[in-house]
Amino acid sequence: MKCPYCNEADTKVIDSRPAEDNSSIRRRRQCERCGKRFTTYEKLETMPLMVIKKDNSREAYDRSKIEAGIIQSCHKRPVSTQQINSVIDEIENRVFNMEEKEVPTSVIGELVMDKLKELDEVAYVRFASVYREFKDVNTFMEELAKLLKQ
Numbered sequence: 001m002k003c004p005y006c007n008e009a010d011t012k013v014i015d016s017r018p019a020e021d022n023s024s025i026r027r028r029r030q031c032e033r034c035g036k037r038f039t040t041y042e043k044l045e046t047m048p049l050m051v052i053k054k055d056n057s058r059e060a061y062d063r064s065k066i067e068a069g070i071i072q073s074c075h076k077r078p079v080s081t082q083q084i085n086s087v088i089d090e091i092e093n094r095v096f097n098m099e100e101k102e103v104p105t106s107v108i109g110e111l112v113m114d115k116l117k118e119l120d121e122v123a124y125v126r127f128a129s130v131y132r133e134f135k136d137v138n139t140f141m142e143e144l145a146k147l148l149k150q
């Protein structure tokens with residue numbers, strides 16, 4: 001991407017995030033030569049993010065799936081829609097900043113758990129129990145004990 005000020009070809013990306021309409025990626029770039037900053041928008045169609053599922057199949061990244069999982073985990077918890085949205089924004093920012101075309105669901109799942117741990121412990125345990133597919137009560141209790149020790 002050329003610098004619009006001095007035409008230098010080498011510019012570096014300092015920040016990437018989904019644009020408001022979620023159909024494009026907004027990038028802040030800085031020119032290596034003149035140091036000026038500018039913003040570019042890239043259509044998601046040109047770089048769709050694919051998610052690699054556990055069975056190795058792929059599907060297009062879908063914000064509403066993460067949202068549904070988090071809303072479910074936060075059921076009847078003192079967590080606002082605003083908080084949930086900003087958690088998802090932070091997760092998306094991390095994921096899009098990896099600049100990978102494919103990201104395993106496990107990476108996204110871990111990010112969600114990290115964020116929920118800070119937000120609400122009950123929501124975290126609920127999400128983790130579904131996500132890690134706790135086979136029995138003991139695994140669940142182990143996870144809970146780990147959490148309580150912190």
Ligand SMILES: [Zn+2]
Pocket residue numbers: 003004005006007008031032033034035036
């Ligand atoms: Zn420049």
